[in-house]
């Protein structure tokens with residue numbers, strides 16, 4: 001992108017003024033309704049656990065988690081965790097949600113004096129955070145699978161137990177019938193004498 005057509009911005013929480021990260025946006029674009037990809041993030045973004053699947057047309061089918069302001073808990077953005085193939089470029093990216101009404105923009109002049117805005121290691125930390133989160137999700141998924149297999153197993157075991165009990169009950173009642181039959185046979189033999 002030509003720098004004349006873009007401008008760097010620093011984004012902050014509208015409510016508590018904490019700096020969330022920075023972004024490069026088209027110079028003439030109104031941001032009010034859009035999501036803005038963050039080029040770096042600060043430690044003030046909290047990645048939440050609950051996952052949502054988008055039903056909006058612009059990111060339909062993408063799975064994301066909300067990013068919260070660590071100081072005041074306002075929902076300020078999204079991290080995409082799974083995306084349909086056509087939205088793959090969004091995957092593992094942090095976005096500030098300007099339409100949330102919780103994010104405001106500093107001027108570019110202010111963004112240039114901020115050391116945070118140009119710290120590349122922060123964006124690396126952001127990517128790593130996303131990766132760690134994804135791995136955690138995968139581990140949790142595997143743990144759930146193991147748990148459900150274990151449950152299936154014990155369900156089979158308890159079905160077998162029930163079956164065994166029924167068999168025992170049937171054997172017992174056959175034995176009882178058998179002894180009754182013998183009693184009847186004896187009685188009949190006595191009557192025949």
Ligand SMILES: [Zn+2]
Nearest residue numbers: 013016069072
């Ligand atoms: Zn805040």
